Amino acid sequence: MSALDSPSPTPSLLEVEGLSKSHAGIAAVRDVSFAVPSGGALGLVGESGSGKTTIARLVARLESPDSGRIVFDGTDWLALRGGSLRRKRRDLQLVFQDPQTSLNPRMRAGDQIGEPLRVQRIARGAAVAQTVVELLAEVGLDPSIARRFPSELSGGQRQRVAIARALATRPKLLICDEPVSALDASIAAQIVNLLLSLQHALGLAYLFISHDLAVVGRVAPRVAVLFAGRVVEEGPFERVAARPLHPYTAILVASVPSFEAGPRVLSTPPRGARSAAQGVAAPSPGCAFAARCPIVRPRCREEEPPLALVEADRRAACFYPGELSAGL
Amino acid sequence: MRPPLLSVRDLRVEVPSEGAYRPAVDGISFDVAAGESLAVVGESGSGKTLMARALLDLLPEGARRSGRIDFEGRELPSGAESVWARVRGRGIGLVFQEPASALDPVRTIGSQIEEALRASDRGSRGSRDRASELLAEVSFPDPLRGLSAYPHRLSGGQRQRAFLAIALAGDPLLLVADEPTASLDATVAAEVLDLIDRLRRERGLALLLVTHDIASAFHRADRALVLYAGRVVEHGPAAAVFGRPRHPYTRALMASRPRLSDSPGEAPFPSIAGSVPALAERASGRCAFAPRCPECFEACRQSEPGLAAIDSALSVRCFLPQT
Numbered sequence: 001m002s003a004l005d006s007p008s009p010t011p012s013l014l015e016v017e018g019l020s021k022s023h024a025g026i027a028a029v030r031d032v033s034f035a036v037p038s039g040g041a042l043g044l045v046g047e048s049g050s051g052k053t054t055i056a057r058l059v060a061r062l063e064s065p066d067s068g069r070i071v072f073d074g075t076d077w078l079a080l081r082g083g084s085l086r087r088k089r090r091d092l093q094l095v096f097q098d099p100q101t102s103l104n105p106r107m108r109a110g111d112q113i114g115e116p117l118r119v120q121r122i123a124r125g126a127a128v129a130q131t132v133v134e135l136l137a138e139v140g141l142d143p144s145i146a147r148r149f150p151s152e153l154s155g156g157q158r159q160r161v162a163i164a165r166a167l168a169t170r171p172k173l174l175i176c177d178e179p180v181s182a183l184d185a186s187i188a189a190q191i192v193n194l195l196l197s198l199q200h201a202l203g204l205a206y207l208f209i210s211h212d213l214a215v216v217g218r219v220a221p222r223v224a225v226l227f228a229g230r231v232v233e234e235g236p237f238e239r240v241a242a243r244p245l246h247p248y249t250a251i252l253v254a255s256v257p258s259f260e261a262g263p264r265v266l267s268t269p270p271r272g273a274r275s276a277a278q279g280v281a282a283p284s285p286g287c288a289f290a291a292r293c294p295i296v297r298p299r300c301r302e303e304e305p306p307l308a309l310v311e312a313d314r315r316a317a318c319f320y321p322g323e324l325s326a327g328l
Numbered sequence: 329m330r331p332p333l334l335s336v337r338d339l340r341v342e343v344p345s346e347g348a349y350r351p352a353v354d355g356i357s358f359d360v361a362a363g364e365s366l367a368v369v370g371e372s373g374s375g376k377t378l379m380a381r382a383l384l385d386l387l388p389e390g391a392r393r394s395g396r397i398d399f400e401g402r403e404l405p406s407g408a409e410s411v412w413a414r415v416r417g418r419g420i421g422l423v424f425q426e427p428a429s430a431l432d433p434v435r436t437i438g439s440q441i442e443e444a445l446r447a448s449d450r451g452s453r454g455s456r457d458r459a460s461e462l463l464a465e466v467s468f469p470d471p472l473r474g475l476s477a478y479p480h481r482l483s484g485g486q487r488q489r490a491f492l493a494i495a496l497a498g499d500p501l502l503l504v505a506d507e508p509t510a511s512l513d514a515t516v517a518a519e520v521l522d523l524i525d526r527l528r529r530e531r532g533l534a535l536l537l538v539t540h541d542i543a544s545a546f547h548r549a550d551r552a553l554v555l556y557a558g559r560v561v562e563h564g565p566a567a568a569v570f571g572r573p574r575h576p577y578t579r580a581l582m583a584s585r586p587r588l589s590d591s592p593g594e595a596p597f598p599s600i601a602g603s604v605p606a607l608a609e610r611a612s613g614r615c616a617f618a619p620r621c622p623e624c625f626e627a628c629r630q631s632e633p634g635l636a637a638i639d640s641a642l643s644v645r646c647f648l649p650q651t
Contacts, residue, residue, distance in 0.1 A: 189599030257543030
């Protein structure tokens with residue numbers, strides 16, 4: 001099953017197909033495929049150890065995959081080398097969870113925002129300072145912020161600086177890895193709103209990665225759910241959230257705190273000493289979720305369900321799709 | 329009338345900041361009845377964690393507290409170590425956000441539970457059996473093996489369960505849980521909150537749940553205390569506070585939590601401009617929330633509203649509480 005044949009109203013900016021990566025013999029990412037439309041957004045949701053950060057690093061070419069193909073903006077992204085890779089990197093930038101660690105503590109905010117302009121030889125001299133002021137305004141910060149060090153900024157201001165820095169090269173795609181997880185709800189809401197308005201203003205596309213399904217839903221019309229390095233469900237966010245097909249998605253949906261409904265308790269069997277969500281050294285033949293699945297059957301322990309089209313525009317890797325959410 | 333299990337009056341915690349002692353917790357009063365659950369909600373800078381630590385006399389170096397804390401009808405004076413040791417062992421159990429740093433990394437879970445049993449005079453014969461019973465009570469998988477496990481071998485959820493077992497060793501009457509799920513994945517967080525609910529029902533435990541996640545507090549609390557910049561802004565039954573929030577800050581906080589039923593993309597969702605002011609930037613003589621408040625008017629900048637009773641159970645600190 002390929003992400004390339006999913007019906008998509010706009011052409012894809014990023015197409016990932018069959019991506020796999022092991023770390024020290026442990027499969028972190030297995031046969032992952034997805035697409036991000038131009039100017040659109042795809043959400044990747046999963047818990048720690050699900051492979052979402054490895055996927056961000058692979059797409060950003062901070063690591064090389066063991067296998068798989070990435071087409072970015074019409075180019076064979078993994079084949080680019082040298083000057084053409086350096087130039088194309090302008091089009092793809094990253095925003096991390098904690099700007100405290102991604103920003104240099106000894107460098108003023110303005111110098112960090114201007115650094116990609118100099119490195120990429122987009123601007124020099126006074127033009128850099130002018131562009132930095134424009135970038136600060138774009139992310140809703142006062143020009144005076146340029147002179148401050150990261151330690152003199154609030155968490156929300158630091159994340160705005162990290163976004164301004166990512167925007168400096170005028171990218172087409174931003175990979176946002178847990179961009180609001182370290183922030184309070186009101187500040188997280190401000191950052192999500194900023195990302196949405198930048199998307200409209202600049203035609204940016206997002207690969208938006210988070211453990212928080214509700215936050216993903218604010219940004220991404222389409223979501224892929226990761227479990228143990230695999231995509232276990234993929235489809236339009238509203239339909240996935242309203243009626244999950246994979247039992248893991250159903251449990252994820254039920255664990256989102258809500259003001260409307262009371263807590264919906266879905267008990268899962270206790271886990272072993274290592275979370276089943278983490279990669280496994282020697283994959284057992286069955287479904288990786290079997291040990292936690294409330295509706296597990298003998299077949300699930302013998303063969304791994306493929307990611308298959310279950311209904312129009314929706315895929316799930318489960319032999320009994322929709323069964324658990326029907327019982328909620 | 330029986331006194332409440334915990335009574336806090338005019339609690340104030342001052343910490344050194346930019347050359348002066350400044351109140352991070354500024355005159356907080358509330359009660360917790362036996363078996364009752366109180367959710368304390370607010371963002372970073374609200375003072376909620378310092379407040380929780382003051383309830384166990386575990387304030388950081390340099391902080392000083394005033395005000396009165398009574399537990400089971402007796403005053404707990406600041407710094408009275410023998411009194412507090414007894415309260416921490418038997419009266420009030422504590423669970424933090426990050427069990428990885430609260431558990432001793434070089435000792436087994438079993439020996440840490442047994443130490444807690446000894447500290448509460450419940451560690452005589454058969455303390456190992458009692459420790460494994462406690463692990464079973466918190467649904468720790470394979471309790472007997474868990475006793476000999478070291479913290480780093482456990483998942484985040486298991487560490488939090490082990491931490492809960494230690495907190496329960498002294499059969500406390502009140503559990504203070506400070507962001508117990510903030511470092512956990514969503515599905516594990518829901519399991520741990522469900523576990524705390526079950527322990528409350530089975531043991532008749534009172535709970536003080538400190539959280540930034542107002543939605544997870546909503547269905548698990550009898551009453552709610554909303555803090556802003558060290559002050560109580562809304563206090564009352566959880567159903568009233570969250571069902572019909574009167575203070576603009578409570579409303580804004582609820583609106584800024586995304587919901588699954590929201591549509592992706594299009595309209596920006598409600599957010600509060602600005603952030604909680606730093607300690608040195610808190611001006612007295614006006615509402616602390618005024619600079620961020622969408623409903624702020626002249627009076628809010630000229631004087632600070634008092635915490636006023638809306639009815640017998642509900643109070644709000646606002647000149648224009650929504651009715």
